[in-house]
Amino acid sequence: MRRRNPALRSRPFWAAGAQIHRKRTDMTQNASSTPDEALLQHVAAHRPGRPGKIALDPELRAFVEARLSRMTFAEIEAEVAAHFPPDRRTSLSAIHRWWRRMQRGET
Structure with a gap:
């Protein structure tokens, strides 16, 4: 037993x-x-x-938020690639997903 x-x-x-x-x-x-x-x-x-990276990195988030009203997602992606090291970069689709969550009030 x-x-x-x-x-x-x-x-x-x-x-x-x-x-x-x-x-x-x-x-x-x-x-x-x-x-x-x-x-x-x-x-x-x-x-x-x-x-996602944007939600976890306050500097990256502020950088993206500052450009949302005047640039396209592709232009923001290029700016992020120019200003941040490779491990902190984000893709166009990640920026768009984060933006959609912001619009819905999830972030």
């Missing part, structure tokens, strides 16, 4: 999930204004996947 660990029987199966949720909530309430704040808010909102 197989024995079960008595520690596992002492608490309900959903208790671990509630504990993780409390930790996530505490992390978002105590978050400072760092780039990690956007990641914490993303996790707290229970959104699948990971947030």
Whole structure:
């Protein structure tokens, strides 16, 4: 006969999930204004996947926002490529997706 660990029987199966949720909530309430704040808010909102570069990088976001009213998405992509290193660049489709989310009020 197989024995079960008595520690596992002492608490309900959903208790671990509630504990993780409390930790996530505490992390978002105590978050400072760092780039990690956007990641914490993303996790707290229970959104699948990971947030995009524009949402995580405040400097890149400000750069794109400053050019939205006067440039096309292709022109913004070219400006980002000229001003940012390769690991911080973003594509035309990513700019468009972020812009659509902004229009819907999701970001």
